[in-house]
Amino acid sequence: MLEKILVLLCLPSALAQLCTPDASDGYKVRLSINTALGNEAYVWNENEMFLFRATLAFAMRNHFNGQLFKKSRNRINSAFLLTDKTLEFIGIPPTLAAPVIPDTPPWLIVFGVIMGVVGAGIIVLLGTSVLQKKRKKNEKSEEEDDEEDTRVKTVENGTVSDGVYNTSFSDDERTQNTSM
Amino acid sequence: MDKDAESAEQTHVDGLKKIAERPKWDNKVQYLLTCIGFAVGLGNVWRFPYLCQIYGGGAFLIPYAIALVFEGLPLLHMELAIGQRLRMGSVGVWNSISPYLGGLGVASLVVSFLVGLFYNMILAWILWYFFHSFQNPLPWRDCPLNLNLTGYVSECEKSSPVNYFWYRETLNITPNIETSGSIQWWLVLCLASAWCLVYICFIRGIETIGKWETLKNPEVWLDAATQIFFSLSLAFGGLIAFSSYNAQKNNCERDALIVGCVNSFTSIYASIPIFAILGFKANENYNGCKNWNILRLTNSFNIGDENITLENYDDWFKYLNKTDPSEVESLNLKTCNLQTFLDQSASGTGLAFIVFTEAVIKMPGSQVWAVLFFVMLFSLGLSSMFGNLEGVLTPLLDLHMIPPWIPKEIFTGLMCLTSFTVALIFTLGSGNYWLEIFNSYVGSIPLLIIAFFEIISVVYIYGINKFNDDIEWMSGRRPNIYWQATWRFISPFMLLVVFVAYVAVEAEKQPTYNAWNPDYVQFPLADVQPYPKWVFVICVLLSVIPVVSIPLVALYKLMGFLKKYIMNRHNQNPYANE
Numbered sequence: 001m002l003e004k005i006l007v008l009l010c011l012p013s014a015l016a017q018l019c020t021p022d023a024s025d026g027y028k029v030r031l032s033i034n035t036a037l038g039n040e041a042y043v044w045n046e047n048e049m050f051l052f053r054a055t056l057a058f059a060m061r062n063h064f065n066g067q068l069f070k071k072s073r074n075r076i077n078s079a080f081l082l083t084d085k086t087l088e089f090i091g092i093p094p095t096l097a098a099p100v101i102p103d104t105p106p107w108l109i110v111f112g113v114i115m116g117v118v119g120a121g122i123i124v125l126l127g128t129s130v131l132q133k134k135r136k137k138n139e140k141s142e143e144e145d146d147e148e149d150t151r152v153k154t155v156e157n158g159t160v161s162d163g164v165y166n167t168s169f170s171d172d173e174r175t176q177n178t179s180m
Numbered sequence: 181m182d183k184d185a186e187s188a189e190q191t192h193v194d195g196l197k198k199i200a201e202r203p204k205w206d207n208k209v210q211y212l213l214t215c216i217g218f219a220v221g222l223g224n225v226w227r228f229p230y231l232c233q234i235y236g237g238g239a240f241l242i243p244y245a246i247a248l249v250f251e252g253l254p255l256l257h258m259e260l261a262i263g264q265r266l267r268m269g270s271v272g273v274w275n276s277i278s279p280y281l282g283g284l285g286v287a288s289l290v291v292s293f294l295v296g297l298f299y300n301m302i303l304a305w306i307l308w309y310f311f312h313s314f315q316n317p318l319p320w321r322d323c324p325l326n327l328n329l330t331g332y333v334s335e336c337e338k339s340s341p342v343n344y345f346w347y348r349e350t351l352n353i354t355p356n357i358e359t360s361g362s363i364q365w366w367l368v369l370c371l372a373s374a375w376c377l378v379y380i381c382f383i384r385g386i387e388t389i390g391k392w393e394t395l396k397n398p399e400v401w402l403d404a405a406t407q408i409f410f411s412l413s414l415a416f417g418g419l420i421a422f423s424s425y426n427a428q429k430n431n432c433e434r435d436a437l438i439v440g441c442v443n444s445f446t447s448i449y450a451s452i453p454i455f456a457i458l459g460f461k462a463n464e465n466y467n468g469c470k471n472w473n474i475l476r477l478t479n480s481f482n483i484g485d486e487n488i489t490l491e492n493y494d495d496w497f498k499y500l501n502k503t504d505p506s507e508v509e510s511l512n513l514k515t516c517n518l519q520t521f522l523d524q525s526a527s528g529t530g531l532a533f534i535v536f537t538e539a540v541i542k543m544p545g546s547q548v549w550a551v552l553f554f555v556m557l558f559s560l561g562l563s564s565m566f567g568n569l570e571g572v573l574t575p576l577l578d579l580h581m582i583p584p585w586i587p588k589e590i591f592t593g594l595m596c597l598t599s600f601t602v603a604l605i606f607t608l609g610s611g612n613y614w615l616e617i618f619n620s621y622v623g624s625i626p627l628l629i630i631a632f633f634e635i636i637s638v639v640y641i642y643g644i645n646k647f648n649d650d651i652e653w654m655s656g657r658r659p660n661i662y663w664q665a666t667w668r669f670i671s672p673f674m675l676l677v678v679f680v681a682y683v684a685v686e687a688e689k690q691p692t693y694n695a696w697n698p699d700y701v702q703f704p705l706a707d708v709q710p711y712p713k714w715v716f717v718i719c720v721l722l723s724v725i726p727v728v729s730i731p732l733v734a735l736y737k738l739m740g741f742l743k744k745y746i747m748n749r750h751n752q753n754p755y756a757n758e
Contacts, residue, residue, distance in 0.1 A: 030479070032485045032486075033485060034484075034485040034486040035485055035486055093330050093331065095329055095330065096325050096329055096330070096331070096332075098325065098329060099322075099324070099325065106312075106314060106315050107308075107311035107312045107314075107315075108311075110310075110311040110314050111311050111369060111370075111373065114311075114373065115373055115376065118373070118376045118377055118380055119376070121380050122376065122379065122380050122383070125380065125383050125589070126383070126589055129383075129587070129589055133587070
């Protein structure tokens with residue numbers, strides 16, 4: 001059962017001070033190896049401590065100021081198979097990864113697609129109903145022509161009062177008369 | 181005899197023409213599904229499970245079932261029957277029964293219009309979430325970072341990413357209703373899409389539709405009665421409109437039973453996954469709370485990694501509290517109680533947009549679940565919107581208030597455009613508060629009043645015997661004792677009681693609302709604010725305006741009748757043509 005390792009880390013200062021638990025420049029480091037790796041957790045021993053010191057020394061060579069943690073965080077994490085959540089430098093918050101902001105928000109793309117389809121649908125529906133109405137009008141005007149023809153016929157045949165259709169000469173009435 | 185035969189033939193032809201001109205359902209299934217779609221709406225998914233939860237689960241089913249049997253089904257049957265018999269929308273139907281009752285139809289029309297306004301705003305919100313479900317990770321999973329990238333935005337940290345996404349990124353809500361804020365352009369876009377989607381489905385009217393311990397507490401009964409009522413979408417005029425497109429010889433009794441029972445069954449069925457999700461969310465929150473405590477203790481006492489687990493947390497806590505109580509005190513540990521998390525219920529928009537979205541981010545394949553859920557909500561809402569629009573369109577058509585040279589497509593487009601413009605109020609910063617007002621004040625008292633007058637009119641003015649004869653002619657069976665008893669006495673009585681109790685309960689409380697105020701001391705708890713005077717006046721107006729047409733129209737017709745009567749008395753001219 002591994003303990004949560006608490007390591008003391010000292011930054012060098014102008015006057016070399018020995019690294020003691022109460023050193024003023026000291027930072028505490030907390031590693032949660034069990035949480036990070038579970039069953040594959042490695043044992044913390046002197047060798048791991050050696051690696052830790054070496055890693056920090058490398059980081060200090062690269063950035064000789066307080067920025068070294070922010071910049072080398074990733075390298076230090078990877079050396080120990082840990083992440084920002086399981087390797088903590090107490091007092092130094094990690095810089096959170098800036099989220100990727102795409103140029104067009106993705107929701108606008110989905111919106112554009114759906115509205116495009118809907119708009120096309122509306123135009124199609126309106127178009128077909130306009131066409132249907134035109135067709136109906138044509139049919140109606142054809143029907144009216146037929147009716148006018150029959151009316152003209154009866155006028156030619158016999159007596160017709162103003163606009164009233166005289167049924168005495170139409171075919172339906174004759175058949176009705178005979179049936180009755 | 182020839183002339184008689186011919187005139188009879190002519191009137192028969194005219195009659196047939198009139199019947200043929202009214203559009204008809206393609207088949208019975210289309211009609212039933214449309215009615216069910218209208219009745220089954222968003223309320224089945226979020227309001228019913230919420231009511232079950234706050235009233236102790238199974239116990240709520242009893243008053244709900246009683247309300248269904250004695251109030252819901254009789255009113256439903258009555259609305260379907262009169263629509264089918266008189267073959268007109270709500271205004272036409274009530275005008276036929278008695279000219280003094282025309283106001284009922286107008287009231288239904290106004291209520292349908294007002295409800296349609298805010299209902300579609302909810303659809304717009306659903307669309308917004310739907311559009312955002314195609315991202316990885318889902319945008320409501322993480323808090324956004326603050327400016328120097330050292331931590332999260334404080335408003336989000338104090339509440340939760342899901343809450344932040346809903347209140348800030350979606351609504352951009354203002355701290356109270358007086359602050360109106362500006363119009364949120366993204367909500368306007370979503371509202372426009374919602375109206376376009378509704379329009380495209382509705383463009384030709386019905387021709388395109390289908391081408392698809394607690395029991396002692398009076399509030400329990402009140403909520404059951406009002407829930408069954410609003411759930412079945414009674415008194416909107418939509419059901420009357422739908423059934424008016426039916427053939428007259430149709431068994432409306434069976435239709436009413438089918439629609440009513442399917443609606444209730446859907447509510448209960450929807451409760452099952454909702455409760456499962458609420459339980460899952462409560463468990464997640466409980467574990468998260470405990471883990472936070474564990475981390476604090478571990479770090480503060482330098483205990484080994486994973487020594488304190490969820491199981492032995494209580495033992496460790498007791499031990500640490502004994503050895504160093506001051507240190508434990510200083511940590512400000514949270515009290516984690518599973519029951520508290522379970523009791524955190526939410527209804528309405530809270531349930532869908534906060535609870536469910538939070539549950540969804542913890543499921544594998546979150547995007548799929550999110551998309552499915554929002555598509556379901558949108559379909560539920562869309563089918564109810566049809567009913568609302570029909571409740572507006574059919575009476576207007578029947579009243580011949582639409583000039584015949586405007587084609588139906590243009591008219592429905594105009595209706596959608598008008599509603600969209602008025603509904604822009606809900607896209608303001610304070611829009612959510614206004615929506616809650618509309619929801620509580622338009623969708624409650626006016627419907628109760630309209631339904632009460634409906635049933636009184638049909639039973640006592642149209643005549644229950646005449647009504648029975650009509651139903652016998654239409655469905656082939658005379659309504660049995662259950663329908664007689666409920667129509668004549670039980671339903672009107674229940675409606676009256678519910679209405680009086682509702683008014684009494686609401687009048688006692690000072691109307692307040694829950695505001696989202698990041699500067700509130702106890703944030704993220706809701707800041708309970710009373711409505712300012714001018715807002716309260718608007719609330720009362722919203723309840724009164726739909727129903728004021730009932731007495732107004734009656735009065736108007738009465739005045740006309742009195743005028744005629746007085747004129748008759750003056751001109752007793754036997755030769756005057758009346």
